[in-house]
Amino acid sequence: MRRIVIAPDSFKGTITAADAAHALAEGWRSVDPSAELVLRPMADGGEGTVAAFQEAVPGAVRMPVTVDGPAGTPVETAWLLLPASDEAPGGTGVVDLASTSGIELLDGLRPWDADSTGFGQAIAAALDHGVSRLVLGIGSSSSTDGGTGMLRALGARFLDAAGAQTPPGARGLAALADMDRSGLRTAPETIVLSDVTNPLTGPRGTAAVFGPQKGLTDAADRALVDAGLLSLAGLLGIDPATPGAGAAGGVGGALVAWGARLLPGAGEVSRLIGLAQAVEGADAVVTGEGSYDGQSGDGKVPSYVAGLASDAGARRLLAAGRIATDADVGLFDQALSLTAIAGSAASALADPARWLREAGRMLAVETG
Incomplete structure (x- = not known):
């Protein structure tokens, strides 16, 4: 049985971190129903x-x-x-x-x-x-x-x-x-x-x-x-x-x-919710945010979570609303954009839960 930790930030203005985590989990479970899914929605002090x-x-x-x-x-x-x-x-x-x-x-x-x-x-x-x-x-x-x-x-x-x-x-x-x-x-x-x-x-x-x-x-x-x-x-x-x-x-x-x-x-929220302990022994860690761009690698939630996953030897997975051209996707083993999955930014923004479920499903398939 695989252990998967799901720890996204909020997708600003569209879906909370908690709801994003649940949507990703639903998608993953549709492919891998036996997996142990550990939800640890994250924040860095802002929305959510x-x-x-x-x-x-x-x-x-x-x-x-x-x-x-x-x-x-x-x-x-x-x-x-x-x-x-x-x-x-x-x-x-x-x-x-x-x-x-x-x-x-x-x-x-x-x-x-x-x-x-x-x-x-x-x-x-x-x-x-x-x-x-x-x-x-x-x-x-x-x-x-x-x-x-x-x-x-x-x-x-x-x-x-x-x-x-x-x-x-x-x-x-x-x-x-x-x-x-x-x-x-x-x-x-x-x-x-x-x-x-x-x-x-x-x-x-x-x-x-x-x-x-x-x-x-x-x-x-x-x-x-x-x-x-x-x-x-x-x-x-x-x-x-x-x-x-x-x-x-x-x-x-x-x-x-x-x-x-x-x-x-990000570091203090992680400490207070026990994220490092949750990641220990995990097979994969999924994180995400609304816009993954050049600033996301500077201590924001996705880069912080990716670091914890790397230290634990877990696969690092990202589902973001959009992935900018200046983003450091090299931090992740697999990175998905809801905009790309949905076909447009407007579609992704209109129903982020739907496309997060699809992202969770795709990540489960691709890491299976």
Whole structure:
């Protein structure tokens, strides 16, 4: 009986990592019904982080919560409660920014007003429950607010020169004059999952690099936000050059100031869900993501999983929504593109579960 580990990332905006893993498993099982299929959906801190932990950790419980989304409208979401342990007697709360303040929750870009309040509200809900540890995924952010919305939801106040609270989002950064920490909640042990190493400010900072994706298309606007983030760094008491401080529009830096540790997302998720142990003794490991391209080999989920498979002597298999011409397919023994299988990108995007099932079937045949 063959042992097959299935550990994809989410296919951004189309299917979660957990659903992708189930679809691949269904396809594989149709060819090889006797195989032991071990599902370990992965994440690197972005979309699907909560779902990945829910699938992989026995006893995990979704905790529904309503938060103020990035546009200020209510969002029905959830954080995840992991069982108590010696390390975390009150349990661990897993919260992802993507499902609380993520860019997918906007109906249009709001470069000045979108903020991270909902993420902070979900964190506060986990603290209210009494968790001893937090695991926070900060990918797929919608705003460049420096994490001010999140910290406000945790009790901080950001003030202008007259002592009034500043507006939310990037709009409020230019008026920042003071920060009142007196009501800020104390952080428990907090791990932040992110593969972004950009500093908070400067030519590689969050406004310069990620601002255009969030609507800051004018260079003068980006410079204004960058200056506001520099002032914020002074109020937070952090070095704006800290690697990862620019993650999620500056949420990374705000979390460092709160007392959190920034860690590489894929590696830490893998450790927390026991992926290396699952891969030991496997005959093959299947991974995937929506777009496998030149950046995927730099610590992203597929390359990380491929490394674990190689160390375990297992076959390395990939099913991706698309495979770009600059992608390093040499990391894998077999690589399939849903776009190629479906005949077009539109078909692959319209029904990713169908084509993932077909990819799982084809991989089982080709490795049989």
